[in-house]
Amino acid sequence: MSAENRDSAAAGAAVPPVVEVAAAVILENLASAPGGQRFMLAQRPAGKVFAGYWEFPGGKVEAGETARQALDRELNEELGISVTAATPWLCREFVYPHATVRLHFFRVTAWAGEIRPIEHSGFAWLTPGEPSPVSPILPANGPILRALELPTRCFITHAEANGADAELARLARALAAYAIPLTPLTPAADSPAAASPNERRLLIQVRDKSLPAAERQRFAAAVVALARRYAHVIVLINDDVELARTVAADGVHLPAARLALSEAHPDLAWVGASCHNADELARAATLGCDFVMLGPVLPTPSHPEQGGIGWEGFARLAATSALPVFALGGMRPELAATATAHGAHGIALLRGWP
Structure with missing residues (x-):
């Protein structure tokens, strides 16, 4: 757990159980985008915790699933796509008031089907390093935006x-x-x-x-x-x-x-x-x-x-x-x-x- 995440929990307070989550950094190569690439964020719908916030789509890893299996299932349920190419990327922990999450981020570079906001209020494409056209962004995802600026x-x-x-x-x-x-x-x-x-x-x-x-x-x-x-x-x-x-x-x-x-x-x-x-x-x-x-x-x-x-x-x-x-x-x-x-x-x- 990073220092900033540890500091976000009250001193002496009981830390809730860790929830394993698979998250997708959906990347699209686009010649017109600065740096040649863009990524997608989705907006959390009304009725959910942090409603209206923007996030990398994904969800909880269910019992018996691997993180990659959870990623495939969640993107099919949330966006209507079938992942055909994804690679593991980062693993970060974050303490929210309601839960501690361990986020397994995957870079998704190919999929079948058209992206639709089935379980989100909308989605937006952003360019690494450019000002975000959407806000607010879910706190746990801030470091990921920074990492996306880094060349490969x-x-x-x-x-x-x-x-x-x-x-x-x-x-x-x-x-x-x-x-x-x-x-x-x-x-x-x-x-x-x-x-x-x-x-x-x-x-x-x-x-x-x-x-x-x-x-x-x-x-x-x-x-x-x-x-x-x-x-x-x-x-x-x-x-x-x-x-x-x-x-x-x-x-x-x-x-x-x-x-x-x-x-x-x-x-x-x-x-x-x-x-x-x-x-x-x-x-x-x-x-x-x-x-x-x-x-x-x-x-x-x-x-x-x-x-x-x-x-x-x-x-x-x-x-x-x-x-x-x-x-x-x-x-x-x-x-x-x-x-x-x-x-x-x-x-x-x-x-x-x-």
């Missing part, structure tokens, strides 16, 4: 091995293919044609901690300047809050050792953390991080002798996370679907940028 691709810089200039050129090609320019750009001769992925957002982590300080600062500043030419691109600096502030990056990424020593959430817009086990995942949630990277999942070129936690181990840990989880270690673009099927928000790549 993370590219980690490797200027230590490739050289700063070569790495900036590689990043320029990636941005041209996977992000939306704020103004029309003239592509470089060696730039690939835009890949036109469903999602046109990108997370960049500036790593390269062994570079001399002045060189790392120059490189980080150049990365930020390049990223600012595009929409929906988030730049984080690895393990250096002051450098992040100096180069006007969007946030910082905390290695596991730094996460263990951190006593407060860094005063930056975005904060990620590297984790390897359940304790570190819980620590990141308590600190109020926005996401985590979990791994290594598979063997990596730098540590081929280490087998990694494997996909099943990753799935077990990700299923308990209240934060979006990136799969890290041995990742390649073609593993994105495998990662999401095992509960990943997305994948983080050091060498295997497409």
Whole structure:
């Protein structure tokens, strides 16, 4: 249970039994939407607790059901659709005055039938990161709106091995293919044609901690300047809050050792953390991080002798996370679907940028 949820219960009061709930984040790819994607909220009808509030549709997991079975049943009853593609995403607890709920969120990306508000007053499509056209939104769903702003691709810089200039050129090609320019750009001769992925957002982590300080600062500043030419691109600096502030990056990424020593959430817009086990995942949630990277999942070129936690181990840990989880270690673009099927928000790549 997160700190803010624990604080919402009166001190010393008995905590009601936990109600297991399956919730659907219904996603639709749409070229005209900023970032290429939109999601749906439904309005609770009159006569129910929190009537008039907007929420991610779903409902209680009944006896003998799995969360996925409950999701399929509830969306059929509430919206008249049959889910054909859904993957586990986040698990969050929230204390309401009337109940404590454990919400198992699924990303629903395909369905059969036309969405109808059978058991809701209405529904609305929203764009991640854009002002909501509907209110009020159910309190437990607030953190989910934040998580939806997070890209599912993370590219980690490797200027230590490739050289700063070569790495900036590689990043320029990636941005041209996977992000939306704020103004029309003239592509470089060696730039690939835009890949036109469903999602046109990108997370960049500036790593390269062994570079001399002045060189790392120059490189980080150049990365930020390049990223600012595009929409929906988030730049984080690895393990250096002051450098992040100096180069006007969007946030910082905390290695596991730094996460263990951190006593407060860094005063930056975005904060990620590297984790390897359940304790570190819980620590990141308590600190109020926005996401985590979990791994290594598979063997990596730098540590081929280490087998990694494997996909099943990753799935077990990700299923308990209240934060979006990136799969890290041995990742390649073609593993994105495998990662999401095992509960990943997305994948983080050091060498295997497409």
